[in-house]
Amino acid sequence: MDALQDAFAGSVIGGLVVGVLASARRQNLDPFVLDLSDNDDARVMVETMVLLAHKLHLTVCAEGVETQAALDFLDDCGCDRAQGYFIGRPMPGEAIPECVRTWNAAQGDEG
Secondary structure, rough: OHHHHHHHHHHHHHHHHHHHHHHHHHHOOOOOOOOOOOOOOHHHHHHHHHHHHHHHOOEEEEOOOOOOOHHHHHHOOOOEEEEEOOOOOOOOOOHHHHHHHHHHHHHHHOO
């Protein structure tokens, strides 16, 4: 039964994503590069996707975060995780612990 529920949730989310991307295209938004700084429609889409994911008890990870403003917006939306060039460039695995310590110190979070 769990496998069936997981498959159904994946289908629902997949269908929603297709709908959101179609909506983005109708509004002349590039669905893969949403400018959150001054586009209300893009902001509403992101807020809605985060809310839906949380209602389905999913963890949300935003990709492609390139500015402090985008990170702040995603944090305000309740996004659980983020990745992108603003947070860190691709690096070898052994560099990650020091990068995390540096990031946390800069954010005022030593834990």
